[in-house]
Amino acid sequence: MSMPMLHDHTRSQHTRSQHSQRQTAAGDGADARRPAAVPRVLAVAGSDPSGGAGIQADLKSIAAAHGYGMTAITALTAQNTLGVREVHVPGAEFLSAQLAAVSDDVAIDAVKIGMLASREVVEVVARWLDELPAGPARPAVVLDPVMVATSGDRLLDVEGQDAVRALLPRVDVVTPNLPELAVLVGEPTADRWEDAVAQAGRLASRYQVLVVVKGGHLPGREGAGRVTDALVGPAGVLDEVDGPWVTTTATHGTGCSLSSGLATRYAGTGDWGIALRQTKAWLTEAIRAGAGLGVGHGHGPVDHLVQLRTGAVGTASGQVPAPGEVARALAGQADASEGATDGAALVARWWDDAAGHRAQIDALPFVRGLGDGTLAAAHFRFYLEQDALYLREYARSLARASELAPTRAEQAFWAGGAHGALATELDLHTTWLGGEPHGVEPSPTTAAYLDHLHAAGRDYATLVAAVLPCYWIYQDAGERLVRRSHDAHPYRQWLATYGDPAFARATREAVAVLERVAGAAGPEQRHRMSGAFDRACRLEVAFFDQAHAWAAGELAG
Numbered sequence: 001m002s003m004p005m006l007h008d009h010t011r012s013q014h015t016r017s018q019h020s021q022r023q024t025a026a027g028d029g030a031d032a033r034r035p036a037a038v039p040r041v042l043a044v045a046g047s048d049p050s051g052g053a054g055i056q057a058d059l060k061s062i063a064a065a066h067g068y069g070m071t072a073i074t075a076l077t078a079q080n081t082l083g084v085r086e087v088h089v090p091g092a093e094f095l096s097a098q099l100a101a102v103s104d105d106v107a108i109d110a111v112k113i114g115m116l117a118s119r120e121v122v123e124v125v126a127r128w129l130d131e132l133p134a135g136p137a138r139p140a141v142v143l144d145p146v147m148v149a150t151s152g153d154r155l156l157d158v159e160g161q162d163a164v165r166a167l168l169p170r171v172d173v174v175t176p177n178l179p180e181l182a183v184l185v186g187e188p189t190a191d192r193w194e195d196a197v198a199q200a201g202r203l204a205s206r207y208q209v210l211v212v213v214k215g216g217h218l219p220g221r222e223g224a225g226r227v228t229d230a231l232v233g234p235a236g237v238l239d240e241v242d243g244p245w246v247t248t249t250a251t252h253g254t255g256c257s258l259s260s261g262l263a264t265r266y267a268g269t270g271d272w273g274i275a276l277r278q279t280k281a282w283l284t285e286a287i288r289a290g291a292g293l294g295v296g297h298g299h300g301p302v303d304h305l306v307q308l309r310t311g312a313v314g315t316a317s318g319q320v321p322a323p324g325e326v327a328r329a330l331a332g333q334a335d336a337s338e339g340a341t342d343g344a345a346l347v348a349r350w351w352d353d354a355a356g357h358r359a360q361i362d363a364l365p366f367v368r369g370l371g372d373g374t375l376a377a378a379h380f381r382f383y384l385e386q387d388a389l390y391l392r393e394y395a396r397s398l399a400r401a402s403e404l405a406p407t408r409a410e411q412a413f414w415a416g417g418a419h420g421a422l423a424t425e426l427d428l429h430t431t432w433l434g435g436e437p438h439g440v441e442p443s444p445t446t447a448a449y450l451d452h453l454h455a456a457g458r459d460y461a462t463l464v465a466a467v468l469p470c471y472w473i474y475q476d477a478g479e480r481l482v483r484r485s486h487d488a489h490p491y492r493q494w495l496a497t498y499g500d501p502a503f504a505r506a507t508r509e510a511v512a513v514l515e516r517v518a519g520a521a522g523p524e525q526r527h528r529m530s531g532a533f534d535r536a537c538r539l540e541v542a543f544f545d546q547a548h549a550w551a552a553g554e555l556a557g
């Protein structure tokens, strides 16, 4: 509808093969199959006896992403949630033995590298990476360049920092926080997001590596209420994923957890953008639930296995499910362990299922005419009048979502949406329609859409699914429309509204809420949600088409 929004739903197109061919061959490991149903993931990292960071976090994160976890331990720390007391680094040759023991026997789908402690350790890992097979049997490698713990304690000596740079060309993805990124590029720590992304771009092109730059340390993120991570390649930003900022002290090990979850989900999907999106969605929930664990007196751990406790358990490996898998689960024909999947994957599926509706919208005479400027003024006016009527009621549905929302953040979000819809409605009347309409009735399409929203308002999950396409479908079509604008375009001013960044953010947030709700929903509720989402998508098509349908009726009558 008339809420101009922009949502970057593009997925990173970086594939494993692009990033797996730079290594020398040393065996073909022909039994490795990708994407893996249950990814075999090796964490090369330090031990945290308090269980929140290091290999302990890695094993839990890998499990949460439905992978099979293995470890090669680089260092033993004596630490807890308050800080690091001691670090013991066993002889580097023993690390070599651990690495060889695993890779001589097991076809590894992904490797996550964490704490490396010293230059000797870095060198052992570099040699081992060089000996891994090239081609499709080569595991994906994610490097979390751990330098300092959340508590502020150093986990890598200065010589080691230099050595880590030499690892970069040997890995697929590096996941620095802002201070680590600064050390790796040899620049001061960025305090603005644009600067951090630019630094990540320089690092990516210098070492031909993908960089996941994490906003967890960005000044002002509490105030903004959002925290963003970006996937950056040598040519620039490939994907940006943001999520709500959680006010908590339970952030010990978030970096470890992100990198091992990312490695596992990449091995399961073959797509870094999807893997990052899914990992970030899971991590936000794990951070939220962390305080509930009651572990320690300092920076507590996140609850890696939050899904076990909320009942949203699935074995679909947190990847985009196979065709039919979700449908089976939704129809209740598979048991929960077979069909359930995480919210982000489920929502990605619904969105993909709506691809036909989106293509239909692009092809409508109304949308084509709006794009090339040939749309008749009467058609445009009819659409705007219906849109104003629609938005007035849509605002009530958003207010209802606010009323039903289980958290204060979601309550506030939908209340803001309701306000925005009303402001847009008012703007339509004053700017475009020259005042309040007289005698304009809802068309059958508008009435059907409003009935759908009204009926969905009985439960929160269904309502969230029903209101979503108005944000998402509209901005998706708008994203293509706005590119067609030019100085002499008759609908230039209207098209310009599609580029509003505030709506872009609102859409992303609305999608994140849908993902959270879908992730927590049971099979029956998911079935209702998918039905409500699909029906709203169809009504979006009809809504865009109704001016022409009306004109055809007028002419015929």
Ligand SMILES: Nc1ncnc2c1ncn2[C@@H]1O[C@H](COP(=O)(O)OP(=O)(O)OP(=O)(O)O)[C@@H](O)[C@H]1O
Pocket (backbone or CB within 6 Å): 148, 149, 150, 176, 177, 178, 214, 215, 216, 217, 227, 228, 229, 243, 244, 245, 246, 247, 248, 251, 252, 253, 254, 255, 256, 258, 280, 283, 284, 287
């Ligand atoms: N309070 C928070 N609320 C929501 N997400 C967060 C929060 N803090 C960190 N994150 C997310 O956690 C991940 C790790 O981010 P961060 O920048 O803190 O990395 P890090 O410093 O390497 O972590 P660590 O604390 O383990 O060293 C990112 O995905 C980030 O967006």
Ligand SMILES: Cc1ncc(CO)c(N)n1
Pocket (backbone or CB within 6 Å): 045, 046, 047, 048, 053, 054, 055, 077, 114, 115, 146, 148, 149, 150, 155, 252, 253, 254, 255, 256
């Ligand atoms: C072992 C280990 N690895 C990584 C970190 C970073 O959080 C930590 N605190 N401990």
